[in-house]
Amino acid sequence: MSGFPPTRLSAVREAASADPETRRRGFEALVGAYWRAVYKYLRFQARAAPEDAEDLTQGFFARAYEKGFFDRYDPARSRFRTYLRLCLDGYVANERATARTLKRGGGRPMLSLDFEHAEGELSNLPPAQNADPDEYFRREWVRSLFAQAVESLRQRAREGGKEAALVLFERYDLEGPDAAEKPTYAGLAAELGLPVTQVTNHLAWARREFRRLALAALAAQCGSDDEFRAEARDVFGVDAGR
Amino acid sequence: MKGLSDATLGHLGEVADWPDLSSTKYEAASVLGRGGMATVYLAHDRDLGREVAIKVIRLPEPAPEIAERLRQEARILAQLEHPGLVPVHDLGTLPDGRVFYVMKRVRGRRLDEHLRDERALSARLRLFERVCETVSFAHAHGVIHRDLKPENVMVGPFGEVLVLDWGVAKLSGDGDAAGPASGLVPGPPTTAHGTVVGTPGFMSPEQARGQPVDARADVFALGRILESMLADHGGPDAEGPARVPRPLASILAKALAPEPDQRYPGAREVGEDVARYLSGQRVLAHRESVFEVLGRLATKYKTPLALIIAYVLMRAALLFWRGR
Numbered sequence: 001m002s003g004f005p006p007t008r009l010s011a012v013r014e015a016a017s018a019d020p021e022t023r024r025r026g027f028e029a030l031v032g033a034y035w036r037a038v039y040k041y042l043r044f045q046a047r048a049a050p051e052d053a054e055d056l057t058q059g060f061f062a063r064a065y066e067k068g069f070f071d072r073y074d075p076a077r078s079r080f081r082t083y084l085r086l087c088l089d090g091y092v093a094n095e096r097a098t099a100r101t102l103k104r105g106g107g108r109p110m111l112s113l114d115f116e117h118a119e120g121e122l123s124n125l126p127p128a129q130n131a132d133p134d135e136y137f138r139r140e141w142v143r144s145l146f147a148q149a150v151e152s153l154r155q156r157a158r159e160g161g162k163e164a165a166l167v168l169f170e171r172y173d174l175e176g177p178d179a180a181e182k183p184t185y186a187g188l189a190a191e192l193g194l195p196v197t198q199v200t201n202h203l204a205w206a207r208r209e210f211r212r213l214a215l216a217a218l219a220a221q222c223g224s225d226d227e228f229r230a231e232a233r234d235v236f237g238v239d240a241g242r
Numbered sequence: 243m244k245g246l247s248d249a250t251l252g253h254l255g256e257v258a259d260w261p262d263l264s265s266t267k268y269e270a271a272s273v274l275g276r277g278g279m280a281t282v283y284l285a286h287d288r289d290l291g292r293e294v295a296i297k298v299i300r301l302p303e304p305a306p307e308i309a310e311r312l313r314q315e316a317r318i319l320a321q322l323e324h325p326g327l328v329p330v331h332d333l334g335t336l337p338d339g340r341v342f343y344v345m346k347r348v349r350g351r352r353l354d355e356h357l358r359d360e361r362a363l364s365a366r367l368r369l370f371e372r373v374c375e376t377v378s379f380a381h382a383h384g385v386i387h388r389d390l391k392p393e394n395v396m397v398g399p400f401g402e403v404l405v406l407d408w409g410v411a412k413l414s415g416d417g418d419a420a421g422p423a424s425g426l427v428p429g430p431p432t433t434a435h436g437t438v439v440g441t442p443g444f445m446s447p448e449q450a451r452g453q454p455v456d457a458r459a460d461v462f463a464l465g466r467i468l469e470s471m472l473a474d475h476g477g478p479d480a481e482g483p484a485r486v487p488r489p490l491a492s493i494l495a496k497a498l499a500p501e502p503d504q505r506y507p508g509a510r511e512v513g514e515d516v517a518r519y520l521s522g523q524r525v526l527a528h529r530e531s532v533f534e535v536l537g538r539l540a541t542k543y544k545t546p547l548a549l550i551i552a553y554v555l556m557r558a559a560l561l562f563w564r565g566r
Contacts, residue, residue, distance in 0.1 A: 120245075121245035139248070139251070142251060142255075143245060143246050143251055146246055146251060146254050147245060147246055150246070173250075173253060173254060173257055174246070174250055174254075175250075176253070177247065177249035177250045177252070177253040178247050178249050178250065201264070204262055204264055207257050207258055207260065207262075208262055208337070208338070210254065210258055211258040211259075211338070212338075214258060233278070233300055235255060236255055236258050236259040236300070
């Protein structure tokens with residue numbers, strides 16, 4: 001079995017489609033994958049106030065759709081996230097230079113983005129001072145990608161009757177790294193009344209699913225197989241929060 | 243609202259890449275090292291109760307040539323039995339499609355790290371000889387390493403030398419020449435013709451151009467390794483750049499010749515010339531002057547020479563004393 005999601009569809013390719021419905025679907029998937037990273041980047045790298053960052057985020061995606069920013073992406077020249085960030089930098093510089101008063105979403109129906117949630121994340125995760133802009137954007141993008149995969153995993157676990165695996169994954173892999181006292185397999189086994197082998201089996205399932213779902217989400221955000229492999233090498237097996 | 247912390251991101255990136263070895267007798271314990279294409283884990287063999295090392299491809303969907311490259315590396319190592327090569331125990335595929343192989347767990351330091359503490363020229367040259375012996379063994383079996391560099395050589399606690407990372411190794415003639423003559427099972431070529439593999443700075447000119455290579459490409463890389471070993475021998479406090487004896491400079495020049503025809507034909511010949519230097523014999527790559535011949539012979543036979551001179555002086559002193 002391959003590690004690559006067998007039914008993957010690249011949202012990047014869809015966003016450049018001539019078919020309006022496909023294009024809209026791809027565009028929405030990209031907005032869902034990137035808006036948090038864009039918002040946080042604007043807040044801390046572009047030093048925008050919360051309201052300005054919301055306006056700029058909405059405006060950027062509206063402009064991207066209208067002007068076909070993503071249609072012009074060439075996988076041979078850069079990674080998609082780098083391209084998107086450069087588009088964003090250009091958009092922000094342009095907006096600021098002309099000192100235009102931004103209309104939310106450029107007069108279009110606004111995208112439904114949960115800025116309050118993103119702002120809440122920021123208050124819990126103060127950004128490093130003087131962080132490299134590209135590195136900051138990359139880390140927030142990984143955070144968003146993993147959060148998306150965790151959410152999908154929760155849904156799958158609940159639907160598949162794998163609640164025990166989900167609980168263990170949340171306790172050991174999501175909360176564990178920040179806990180003052182790291183949980184142990186034996187401790188969790190005793191607490192949940194399970195043999196240690198079952199704890200490791202549950203965790204193996206949850207991690208495998210997490211990996212599969214994260215890869216599926218990643219594949220959708222890449223424009224080519226080469227880009228997907230390069231991004232996957234960066235995201236997995238290294239300190240993704242570096 | 244709480245998002246995933248940086249620590250959690252790092253942990254998830256790590257565990258998501260962790261190999262699922264549940265269907266095997268191995269249990270991964272920690273990461274020993276990470277390369278661009280593969281990660282090496284320290285693991286426990288439950289059946290035999292011993293530590294092993296497992297090399298696993300990092301790619302989620304390995305391109306066929308990458309997966310084949312790891313398989314080829316395992317097959318080559320499994321068929322080449324030599325003290326300078328890590329024995330391979332097993333080869334397999336994880337449930338997620340990633341190829342892995344299991345090998346002996348070896349301990350030691352990379353050559354470049356080891357050289358920081360080993361400054362004596364003769365000790366360094368003996369290490370180099372062992373590297374040449376191992377590579378020569380591979381050449382004799384039709385295998386060309388193609389990525390020799392100090393980082394791919396490990397020095398064990400007792401001075402044993404291991405040549406690692408045969409991931410881009412090539413069978414001579416892409417298998418044909420290596421088949422019956424070498425006893426190796428030929429596999430498909432690991433890289434397409436014209437593909438450049440190797441490390442800049444250690445690659446021979448023809449390898450860097452993506453042209454076909456043979457054992458002389460490894461000779462060039464060995465020359466680069468020798469050059470790095472000669473660069474700062476004698477210690478960090480030595481005044482001025484390290485002096486390279488002329489015979490060794492000639493060995494370097496021959497190994498690093500831009501044209502393959504001008505180089506040593508294989509690793510064995512490089513090692514033999516270095517061994518000649520160490521034992522005070524004439525280095526084939528070097529044309530000696532009369533003074534150098536005398537100097538070399540004087541160094542090689544210094545004990546009998548000293549005895550003869552002492553004897554002659556004693557006789558002369560005796561004759562002088564009697565003549566008075």
